[in-house]
Amino acid sequence: MAGDAVRLLSLSGLFPIYKPKGPTSAQVLNQLKGQLLKEAGLKEYVKKRKQTLKIGHGGTLDSSASGVLVVGIGEGTKMLSSMLTGSKKYTTVAELGKATDTLDASGAVTAEKPYDHVTKEDLEKVLPSFTGEILQIPPLFSALKKDGKRLSCLVREGAEVEAKPARPVTVHQLTLTDFQPPFFTLDVECGGGFYVRSLVRDIGEALSSCASVKELIRTKQGPFTLDEHALKEEKWNISSIAQALQDSGHLLPAQPGAKRLKTE
Incomplete structure (x- = not known):
């Protein structure tokens, strides 16, 4: 498997993108997914409910609305429920x-x-x-x-x-x-x-x-703001998302099973 494909499939966590006015949240997510798969040289397939790339969003934004749309990738898709119920x-x-x-x-x-x-x-x-x-x-x-x-x-x-x-x-x-x-x-x-x-x-x-x-x-x-964190379309690439996941790690609660550092 090529390097970009390995990098893409190893991405995991939550990151925010900018959803423009016009398309639905699902259409924006599909566009993002398509761009990432193309960059990695991968084709989408769904077999026995297993997808090439696990990706989802944490709360529909009306098609006539714009702004922050939180995306979960890899294991991050399991954290999306917190975005649905959050502020x-x-x-x-x-x-x-x-x-x-x-x-x-x-x-x-x-x-x-x-x-x-x-x-x-x-x-x-x-x-x-x-x-x-x-x-x-x-x-x-x-x-x-x-x-x-x-x-x-x-x-x-x-x-x-x-x-x-x-x-x-x-x-x-x-x-x-x-x-x-x-x-x-x-x-x-x-x-x-x-x-x-x-x-x-x-x-x-x-x-x-x-x-x-x-x-x-x-x-x-959640913790993501439009001005500070949301990735616009020109940054919907593997490197920018990897950086966004790294930058946002401290904003999110520790995942279940993650080891917490002991503090005095």
Whole structure:
């Protein structure tokens, strides 16, 4: 086996990449995997559930969103569940007075309501009610599944789909950073299973109007930040990823079975 192939197949751990707006998280992951296999001179095969290269991501980012996507490679794929449940940070630009079926700008407009009555003070006054442990109804257009099929796929196929029941989610921090009607910008820090699109919908309703997401950027996932750690496409190569895995080792909790250094 050639040197690059040996290096690629020995990579193990978690590292973050930059997902651009447009493709799905799965498409970005497939592109990354394809580039790595090509560089190593390997072909993809799946035999008895065994893949040439074990790779996965730790939490879907909407196709219309951009930002940090944490990738697990090799044994690192077993650590991805911690990314799903861990803390995340987002910056979102929302638009008052417009509701869509997807709860963001990619969907069809389903309602338009007046928003002239909404002030910056009104917005700041409702935010505490969306902070802490809250109940949230997930969007119909989401990666959640019914009978093994994604809700978003079922909706697009014209199937009758009921909204999932409200479920508990956690918002650690919620800050209004800009208000230029009809647009407002929020910084959100939340736990797993949280949907910024649902948050914006609910804020719009709380203000006796409606609202949808115009832009969404994930700025942090777990210990990885967009500015400091996320690898852009030009660095989706074996050497850059090996370096990223080495650099991120101290950011992650020790893996089960790993020996801990004794400290006084």
